[in-house]
Amino acid sequence: MQFANVQNASHVIDLTWQNDYVFTMLTAPQAVFITTYGCQMNEHDTERMFSILEVHNYYQVTAPEDADVIIINSCSVREKPVHKVLSEIGTYKTLKAQKPHLKIGVGGCVGQQEGKKLLSKVQNLDFVFGTDTIDLLPQIIQEAQSKKNVVQTKMDHRGPYTIETMVRNTKVSAFVTITKGCDNFCSFCVVPFTRGRERSRLLSETVKDVQNLVARGVKEITLLGQNVNSYKSPDGAGDFSDLLNTICEQTELKRLRYTTSHPKDFDDKVIQAHIKHVEKLGLYLHLPVQSGSTRVLSAMNRGYTREEYLAKVLKIKKALPEIVLSTDVIVGFPTETDSEFEETLSLVRELEFENVYSFKYSPRPFTKALKYTAEEQVSEDVKDKRLYKLMDVQEEIGFKKAQTYENKTYDILVEGPSRANPQVLTGRTVHNKVVNFLGDSNLIGEIIPVKMIKSQPFSMRGEILN
């Protein structure tokens, strides 16, 4: 099985990353188990880790008990990330005692953020690596097999960003990274410190990557970046809208999605791209607002006002009346008052988002918001109340909006069996609405008309039209 995967992966892997390391194939296959926390970027990174490791004679297992190497791909965007990592490593204590050769490592944002400090905080940890050293993982593990406390968290802030997408088993959908890092420094966010400065891939390289994936059977791609709207090809070949247009025009892809957009950089050219290529780009936009108060937005260093956000959304809705919007909101940012929170509620009511992903503020290391004093913090109790209030308001809006889909028919890209119930197929509309329905597996990868029968909390139940 390992060698089939090695062959499968080898034609998409660029081995130039070896640099000063010596490529050494392990003699015996080793089993690797990876836990992934956080966003789609981390999921994508985990897939890259498996792909790289398979070339080096590792194979994936789905239970830590079967592993020779356990990796925790961590996230530090939300609260208590280090605690989560420590407690997961704690659960492996017995396993480590039973299998002394077992190596445990931490990667991702907590690895990048904590570095060697993590090794002094936790027993049974063998290696730590960062977000920029994933491609060195085989060498890092090999080093950890003969040496204690291996740390590799160097970050390249300036070199060209070139990366080829690695997909082991081709599915209908795939992720393609277009930028890495972020230069925005929102005052609550640790990402610029864990992912480094923003860099974009060449437009030509990205389009080629998509063409390769399409040739291997991928039908839908999600472009990934911390702020996709500030994408700029380093050779001047184009910005984000040019990338969208080129992919739509020069590939046979059926659907093209992207995340995450930044309201400050979302421009008219992207709206035009949606109008021109609506069948591929669809009618869905996730545009994180974070707060409905201009004063709080300024304290968050978001780079736009409430009025500017509203004007931008109204412009998008005018150009694309059927577009579906979702957003992110942080409640309880330090100094946020009740009336400022009310401004967020009124914005949510006015714009009627399909989904609101809401979070309580929690302090993150290195960030500017750490300067707020204890008196300036919003109490946990108030944060909870604001969060529940926001969720209540949104639940009502979301329920009302979901019902408007019932009895209508939409073209669905069939993605595969549903995770919750493998007996049914799942897919999404151009509005990014998840629909589950009965159907034959030979429909996977096709776009078919499906009638919406019933709205459910996070999806729709549908029926294929003959």
Ligand code: SF4
């Ligand atoms: S845009 Fe702001 S919230 Fe998004 S990754 Fe960059 S710093 Fe973080």
